[in-house]
Amino acid sequence: xxxxxxxxALSDVMGRERALMLPENVRxxxxxxxxxxxxxxxxxxxxxxxxxxxxxxxxxxPPETPIGDSDEIAFLPPFSGG
Amino acid sequence: xxxxxxxxALSDVMGRERALMLPENVRxxxxxxxxxxxxxxxxxxxxxxxxxxxxxxxxxxPPETPIGDSDEIAFLPPFSGG
Amino acid sequence: xILLEPRAFDPYAHLSAxxxxxxxxxxxxxxxxxxxxxxxxxxxxxxxxYFPGVTEKAITQAAEEARRRWPLVGxxxxxxxxxxxxxxxxxxxxxxxxxxxxALEACDFLMDFLKTEAPFWKKERRKxxxxxxxxxAEDYADRARWDE
Amino acid sequence: xILLEPRAFDPYAHLSAxxxxxxxxxxxxxxxxxxxxxxxxxxxxxxxxYFPGVTEKAITQAAEEARRRWPLVGxxxxxxxxxxxxxxxxxxxxxxxxxxxxALEACDFLMDFLKTEAPFWKKERRKxxxxxxxxxAEDYADRARWDE
Numbered sequence: 001x002x003x004x005x006x007x008x009a010l011s012d013v014m015g016r017e018r019a020l021m022l023p024e025n026v027r028x029x030x031x032x033x034x035x036x037x038x039x040x041x042x043x044x045x046x047x048x049x050x051x052x053x054x055x056x057x058x059x060x061x062p063p064e065t066p067i068g069d070s071d072e073i074a075f076l077p078p079f080s081g082g
Numbered sequence: 083x084x085x086x087x088x089x090x091a092l093s094d095v096m097g098r099e100r101a102l103m104l105p106e107n108v109r110x111x112x113x114x115x116x117x118x119x120x121x122x123x124x125x126x127x128x129x130x131x132x133x134x135x136x137x138x139x140x141x142x143x144p145p146e147t148p149i150g151d152s153d154e155i156a157f158l159p160p161f162s163g164g
Numbered sequence: 165x166i167l168l169e170p171r172a173f174d175p176y177a178h179l180s181a182x183x184x185x186x187x188x189x190x191x192x193x194x195x196x197x198x199x200x201x202x203x204x205x206x207x208x209x210x211x212x213x214y215f216p217g218v219t220e221k222a223i224t225q226a227a228e229e230a231r232r233r234w235p236l237v238g239x240x241x242x243x244x245x246x247x248x249x250x251x252x253x254x255x256x257x258x259x260x261x262x263x264x265x266x267a268l269e270a271c272d273f274l275m276d277f278l279k280t281e282a283p284f285w286k287k288e289r290r291k292x293x294x295x296x297x298x299x300x301a302e303d304y305a306d307r308a309r310w311d312e
Numbered sequence: 313x314i315l316l317e318p319r320a321f322d323p324y325a326h327l328s329a330x331x332x333x334x335x336x337x338x339x340x341x342x343x344x345x346x347x348x349x350x351x352x353x354x355x356x357x358x359x360x361x362y363f364p365g366v367t368e369k370a371i372t373q374a375a376e377e378a379r380r381r382w383p384l385v386g387x388x389x390x391x392x393x394x395x396x397x398x399x400x401x402x403x404x405x406x407x408x409x410x411x412x413x414x415a416l417e418a419c420d421f422l423m424d425f426l427k428t429e430a431p432f433w434k435k436e437r438r439k440x441x442x443x444x445x446x447x448x449a450e451d452y453a454d455r456a457r458w459d460e
Contacts, residue, residue: 008213008285009296058218074215078298081212081243081284082197082255082275082412090361090433091444140366156363160446163360163391163432164264164345164403164423176324183344190348193341193419195412196331200338203410262351264343264423265454271341272416279412306413 002032002067005074010052013042014075022069029054030063032073052077084114084149087156092134095124096157104151111136112145114155134159166223167242168214172249175242175256182240186260189237193267194258195275201250206291210248213285226277230259233273234266241274243284273310279303314371315390316362320397323390323404330388334408337385341415342406343423349398354439358396361433374425378407381421382414389422391432421458427451 002022006014026035033052037044053060055074056067067073084104088096108117115134119126135142137156138149149155165182175196183192201207227239237260244254257274261267278284279299286297313330323344331340349355375387385408392402405422409415426432427447434445 005215007215007283008287011213012294012296055215055218058215058221074218076215076283077285077296079280079283080286080297080299081282082278087363089363089431090435093361094442094444137363137366140363140369156366158363158431159433159444161428161431162434162445162447163430164426176328179327180324183346188348190346192344192346194344195416196340196342197412198331198338198340200336200410262348264345264427265450268343268416268420268423272420275412275416302413 002069003072004032005072007074008077010043010046010075010077013046014040022067027066027068028063029056029061029065029067029073032067033063033075046077084151085154086114087154089156090159090162092125092128092157092159095128096122104149109148109150110145111138111143111147111149111155114149115145115157128159165240165242166220166227167240168220168245169242170244170246172252173242173244173256175253178240178242178256179258182238182258183260186238188262189260189267190262191264191267192258192260193264193271194256195271196253197255197275198253199248199250205288207250207288208291209250209289210244210254211287211289211294212243212245212248212254213287214245215283219283222282223278226274226281230270230273234261234270236261236266236270239270239274241278243278243282245284276303276307276310280307313388313390314368314375315388316368316393317390318392318394320400321390321392321404323401326388326390326404327406330386330406331408334386336410337408337415338410339412339415340406340408341412341419342404343419344401345403345423346401347396347398353436355398355436356439357398357437358392358402359435359437359442360391360393360396360402361435362393363431367431370430371426374422374429378418378421382409382418384409384414384418387418387422389426391426391430393432424451424455424458428455 001019004018053076083101086100135158240258242256259267259270288295388406390404407415407418436443
């Protein structure tokens, strides 16, 4: 099972953490986003509002990065610290 | 008597304060500098080392500014605070 | 020192300790950010979400980047996480250097980084509900000044 | 508040009091200058000469100029005069504003002013004698950045 983490506004709609068995056609971070948008309208709405960054195993990566069931995939809305 | 004030490196060679009856031909700040250079070699040496600013009655003025015996004339080497 | 602080902290005590440690520094520049409450939006508090482990690492790398760009004696960054009340300090950036310009510039650089590049997510708790905040266009423009 | 201080002062206490007074400010930028002693020149102390009345007025005018250029909530400047020992703070500039960039820029501006345009004269008391210090070419160049 892949471990999905959601931060900021996304954590309000998705919770902090979900476990997900990746469907066979979901092999990149971008495909996972498309998948989540398809089955969760709240995620789709939150996603459409701002550019997400993706971290796989705590490293920020391009959306084309391959992912698997042993990965931790974090969804990061725009940062705003300070 | 004009009141002359010396700051920074100049105060080491001239003391902080002197009273001076201005000679008849000394009617501007610049003429006073020339006068002091003429009769005081320590002043001349200190003066030659750095650009002086002149304040007449606590206002920084151009060297051509007229001065008189009731004025306070301050000689200010380059500032260095902070 | 990079510190994520879940409780109210005293930035002046931090600054004092930091300066005492910064042996040989002639210059200490600092920035303290405080939660404003009187801006007509009815802000009661901030809530700061972060990514444990990843946020600390990103800030540490930014501090290293600052040390690469400027000759620095020391850097201390304290950033609140969780609930922060109006009037409380939310961030302290302190930079020590031999001369003043590196200290001031690195402080400016690190604040621009924290506003747009550090994994924090800021929610305003307002009288009429919660609102997640994104950086202003200005913040991204400020950050872009440092692009190499 | 503009203060010429003949005795050692606590910049952190000043900063704390200043922040408490700066109601509505979300940003406090500050700079603390400390007398360095370990630079191989054998500096034992600084001596700061100044022009009573005129120095205060010049700094006050610079603070007003900063308030004209940036929207600021408050400015505090404390500058030592007379003898200052190695390790002691010689200057504090603190600037409060609603947002961070005005606070940081005004702090930078005021330090450049103090280095080259405020009537202070700095003498280093060194092991091998006293030396009057003039600003570096760099200090004048830094100051020129703000010319309008």
